[in-house]
Amino acid sequence: MDNGIANPALSARDYKSSVKPVWCPGCGDFSVLSAITKTFAELQLDPAQVAVISGIGCSSRIPAYLNTYGFHGVHGRALPLGVGLKVARPDLTVLVTGGDGDGFSIGGNHFLHACRRNVDITYLVMDNQVYGMTKGQASPTTAPDWALSKLTPEGPGINPFYPLVIALASGANFIARASSSDPNGTARMLVDAIRHPGFSFIQVLSPCVTFQPEQREWKKLVHPAPVEATSDPAKAARRLMTDDNLFVGVLYQGTRKPFQPCLEADLEHAAELDEAFAI
Amino acid sequence: MDNGIANPALSARDYKSSVKPVWCPGCGDFSVLSAITKTFAELQLDPAQVAVISGIGCSSRIPAYLNTYGFHGVHGRALPLGVGLKVARPDLTVLVTGGDGDGFSIGGNHFLHACRRNVDITYLVMDNQVYGMTKGQASPTTAPDWALSKLTPEGPGINPFYPLVIALASGANFIARASSSDPNGTARMLVDAIRHPGFSFIQVLSPCVTFQPEQREWKKLVHPAPVEATSDPAKAARRLMTDDNLFVGVLYQGTRKPFQPCLEADLEHAAELDEAFAI
Amino acid sequence: MSTDSVSIAFAGSGGAGVLTAGNVLLEAAASAGWYAYLSRSAGPQIRGGESVTLLRVSRNRVESHDDDFRLLLAIDWRNFERFVAELPLSGDSLLIGDAEAGPLPECLAAYAARYCELPLKRIAKGMSQGRPNMVALGVLAAAIGIPCDKVTEALAHTLRDKGQAAMDAGAACVTAGMECARELPLIKLPAAPAPRAHGERLLITGNEATGLGAVRGGVRFVSAYPITPATEILEWLAPSVDRLGGTLVQAEDELASVNQAIGASFGGTPSLTATSGPGLALMLESIGLAVAAEVPIVVVDVMRGGPSTGIPTKSEQADLGMALYGLHGDAPHLVLAPLSVADCLFTTQWAVHLAEALQTPAIVLSDQSLGQSRAVIERPADLAFIGRRQTLEDIGERYARYAVTTSGVSPMAIPGMPGGQYTAEGLEHSEAGTPSGSAADHAAQLQKRRRKLTDFDYGTHWAEIEGEATTAVITWGSTTGPVREALNRRAVAGWATRMVAMRLLAPARPDAMRQALDGVERVLIVEQCEGGQFHHYLRAHYDLPAEVRTLCKPGPLPIRPQEVYTRIEDWH
Amino acid sequence: MSTDSVSIAFAGSGGAGVLTAGNVLLEAAASAGWYAYLSRSAGPQIRGGESVTLLRVSRNRVESHDDDFRLLLAIDWRNFERFVAELPLSGDSLLIGDAEAGPLPECLAAYAARYCELPLKRIAKGMSQGRPNMVALGVLAAAIGIPCDKVTEALAHTLRDKGQAAMDAGAACVTAGMECARELPLIKLPAAPAPRAHGERLLITGNEATGLGAVRGGVRFVSAYPITPATEILEWLAPSVDRLGGTLVQAEDELASVNQAIGASFGGTPSLTATSGPGLALMLESIGLAVAAEVPIVVVDVMRGGPSTGIPTKSEQADLGMALYGLHGDAPHLVLAPLSVADCLFTTQWAVHLAEALQTPAIVLSDQSLGQSRAVIERPADLAFIGRRQTLEDIGERYARYAVTTSGVSPMAIPGMPGGQYTAEGLEHSEAGTPSGSAADHAAQLQKRRRKLTDFDYGTHWAEIEGEATTAVITWGSTTGPVREALNRRAVAGWATRMVAMRLLAPARPDAMRQALDGVERVLIVEQCEGGQFHHYLRAHYDLPAEVRTLCKPGPLPIRPQEVYTRIEDWH
Ligand SMILES: Cc1ncc(C[n+]2csc(CCOP(=O)(O)OP(=O)(O)O)c2C)c(N)n1
Ligand SMILES: Cc1ncc(C[n+]2csc(CCOP(=O)(O)OP(=O)(O)O)c2C)c(N)n1
Ligand code: SF4
């Protein structure tokens, strides 16, 4: 096995593992997987210095398909796994991945607080507006009138969750939207996201061909963001007020300092702390 | 005991129970309690038709101090208790109360999703920018440089959570800020919030005199909102871009339809459902 | 192996349609009067992976699989080795493959002698809209002797939304398949039992039966967060509870779903949620709230392989410990388990009744093998015990929500009842519900909450007890099926054995068990769990005879009747 | 009642400062050479409520309270009845009240004969910066014979940040108090033991000792969500782990905190979080992930009264069941419990070591009575077993993270190690870590994860075993204090009793227990829990002698030595 140190020129396929994806043929997540491997190659990351962390869902299966370190955690808790890892091991590149259900439904609180905390990790959500793995229920990003789930036969009937809006409102430092129909574009964005200090968030529109087949049309509907990335949250907010949820591009690149405690010791032995209690 | 039906003219004190609050002398929550009883009196609610639901924290102790139905739940889960109750019992007035820790830290996900779901309840958060009950740790609304907690001796160091911004971003239907220094004003706002259909959110600045003593100054610093309440989310968002976190008033009154399934039966007996399986 | 039944397996990958065909055959056998049981196993793919449908057709009630399969038909052999452990064959099992599907896989080499190829695909290709699975359906029906008209009837029912042409094409394929099976060595079923009136029996999955039990019990509020293998309960309930004037709400997570149920129940509406192990783990803190605040709710856990995400699509009985002991503090509550697909209905209904009567949470431990299998069952009587909560009638001078009564159950005020205002409280409290840290209040409330459970009269429902003997088998939940079958075989062989299949697991009822084990000298404990959780539970709460044996096996393979049989036989 | 020690109580409401004064007295007694133990009880108010400080000073090691209190001094009697159950007095207890504080409360009428009033407030008023609690401090010191210079030294230490004037005023008050105590019937302590070198003993709370044990064990990442009574562990660790090159992160909730710890540990950093019952309940799902993915973490549960929010400021041992069995699926893990304030250090350090060595989560069950009490303890040796994880050394052809080894422990690759890349997996998996639903992989991984725990050599640390006798007491955690004291008294009275105080609760070690109970004919099981959780655990996993008795009492009152003594004595 190539461990990436002897050979400085790694190609995208060097980041792929031999495990065969469980995904349905045509699932958007295949392209996201390839965007990720392209990104790692573009950045020439040492696979041993990368950790890809996920929760549960079709999209959350990604770590096993990569030849980096990985963690397939429990449903909704990928972000705190990634936060703990990065804070303790700032030398690693930490990429957290998952789905819209994992990230915005059960994991919504961690999303809010990860944006606020601004640890230098990248969060990529494959948004297909559905729970794929559990066979097609509404997720927070599902349209209120989507009536194809047996659980909500008349549609969920509630206001969708707007990931970019929430990311901005809670202080993410890099915010973008990509489309799995353009793996190269997604890879370019992901390169920028990983390079950008602090918490970076990318929503990737990634069709669930099985439970949201009309999402196949996304590739025709997405369009480049009409404006440049901004570092002004107010501008970004205004831009989102007219969002059709289909523009692709970087919305916001902030300058907040990442949260990273210094890990230098000023004591050598834990036992030195006894002194405070000595009689 | 007066049950509120025989006597049509209930006064604020008719809504108080005989349980003595555990709060520190001077705590802002005393005024919030009185604002609530004033509100109920103003609305002449039958105490038996009101349920006040809370989580855990100093502020969450409120239900026991009221002569209505109440539920003192677990930390962070007051909103789903209230949502379940209201959906099943739309005839009741449901008021959910709690603190900034309860509502925005452990309970953040339910806050997001309650705003989206827009069930016709009112959520009042006593924001003191601290965990009072556990003796003074940083909450999501605490300033990043607040260095008085032993848990974060150099300050939490992270971007605060802006409750009104998040409420707006996730679709709350009524959004306001009040100050416990003005119980009458708070009561007026709460009357409007309860009357407004859908999910209403009020952030009440309510000083923790023990762990955030400088909040005693709030009463001097708060000021009326410079603009009228709007029903345009974009306008409300712009208003929040220059928020000093100290204006008091209604920010937003939306028109989204509340989430309330119809509870009418078209079958009389559950056993009629067997037929679908009959051989 | 049972002689009253025939077990067959039907495998194929991609969209081969083995599940559809299997279900048609099940329905046909059912309407022809047989009992039948069907389960399905699939690869890890979300869609289009390989799968196998396992069907057992029988003269008598049957709700679990037999020791082995008499017939295996594969439309193709792709990834077949994945299923081989789930598909025990015997020396005289018949194997059928498609002529175009390549050779019999390596892992089946031992059975080559009884292997034959049929031109399923070729026949299908030769027909308009022909499909190999439909041809195979005809082969299977003929092989075990399900009448053609019943098959075409069931097929028409299944394809009713696809139009006449599809039905006709299907029927033609079936006929062609039956024709083509002519030359096969047949495995005829015993004749079907006498026909029964429409509606006397149901064809239903355990998950559907759970839903039916819930609404029969009076549940009118359901909160939901999807999880395999519990989702179908929720999906069935969504429209059903709606038609009965209730509602289902999809929540943002399990913390929300359990609290929504508690909130709705506080408002007087019997409430339920369903989940699996990971979700139940998330609910535990709030189930403790329901204990302390004395709010009835029912939480169904359709167990799957653990720990952690484990094996989500396979069955195991390993959440027992969590259900019994997983709440912090002293938190007595109810734990029940259905003993069969049919019993999912009864046990869930009873759970609603008990939760409501005792104002406490009830956890119902179903599992994947019950929930996702479909079986012919007797239609359960419409039992009377719709959940009844003891509510406030007269307002005394001062209403005390948590009054320490003799039974331990305190009349509950429902919001809206004038004068009943109180605060449901998760802090320890006085009888009035005011927070209290006093030792006296704590002891009184702890004892009352325990007493109401232990002193209740559960009648005979706590367990199914069969047979008189000095040897007994104790089991619970879904392993009751293979245990009962093993003991029936022993009875046929002239050996009496006692069976104690526990439906009520908490509170423990040592006196009832003592009676059930009266005269018993040795017991075998059967459970589908590596760690012996049930065994340890029994040791902890009951006095067992000196001689105890266990058959504790993890999932995902089911426990087979013969394993139970042998484990007892070994003893002699 | 012990004759080597004196127990006193000091009550007062509002800002009366009874805790400060109590701590000064504790420190003075400690530096004068005595052993001592202090706990505190407060009303429900967040601040300024009534409270009582309970102090026991002794010639010998002491880490729990005695049966009753010899002296009670109250600065005022406001809400005193709240504490009366926690403050057993005996016929010859001395009661002191302030002359201005009104009459002795009704609930103490029985002790009126030994009640005297002192003009504490008046004396304080007469002095510059005089405070009644400081006068009372002098009274107490004199009453039990703590030397004046030690008290003023300790006082100076406590008031060091308040300036010389405050110290002088305090010292003057103490002197005045000592003066005023002259006429009291004194309750002299036996002489202090021989002086010890600085640093041989520590004055520390259980929560601080837990923190110290954690960092000694090698913990360098701590995640935190505040909860009573665990917060002080986290508050002590925040600056401490920082100084050692680690960090503490305050998380948004317990779901996040436990996962942060798992993430950090996956990265190679020994990690810990601390919580109480409600928080542990929320963490269970993810602790199961740590079991399946084999990631070491330590979770400390400082138990409080349950169920639900329960009695957050009082102690109970009722989270045992949850800690042992609360994970879904078969999820073997470690459960440990410190046996005393001092042992919080050892047990936590050992827990880190075991978690790291066995790559599994360890739950440490401390409780409020250990965590929030302050005691004089022997400084524990700097033990060698800093957590060591077996990490990847050589990269073979193909690294298999979950290789089935003889010990069950598989070498772990840490991110950054070239060639070690693998995916930590919560789904069941093959040895390589690839998701697998096969029965063979499932059985192999289940067994390996159990075997690594059961086959490990825990040495003698699993329990403290003392005494040779046919009667034994089995206990665990904090109730070890009163049990040990009861058995010491029995020894003095000429009765031998064996004590087995369990520190390691999971995995169960029936062989070790068998040896420990060798020759024992009857056992008394002692626990602070209404439901007998420990008793049921013992029955489930161990063979006990035929004659078993229990002393199962819920909190919040501590179990007293005399209760244990009597329960054994009754037997005869
Ligand atoms: C605690 C818990 N609850 C529920 C589930 C069931 N579950 C598995 S994946 C999933 C949703 C996945 O949706 P998403 O994150 O959008 O991923 P997708 O499959 O669409 O890629 C759910 C609800 C679980 N595994 N754990
Ligand atoms: C699951 C759980 N975690 C932690 C706690 C401890 N706890 C009690 S109240 C509280 C914070 C309260 O803060 P806030 O909601 O702001 O209320 P305040 O006391 O400031 O009014 C915490 C962390 C708990 N009771 N339950
Ligand atoms: S179900 Fe949808 S999201 Fe899942 S693999 Fe299939 S296409 Fe992709």
Ligand code: SF4
């Ligand atoms: S601690 Fe703060 S929030 Fe709590 S009662 Fe006291 S002043 Fe109020």
Ligand SMILES: [Mg+2]
């Ligand atoms: Mg999705």
Ligand SMILES: [Mg+2]
């Ligand atoms: Mg607060």
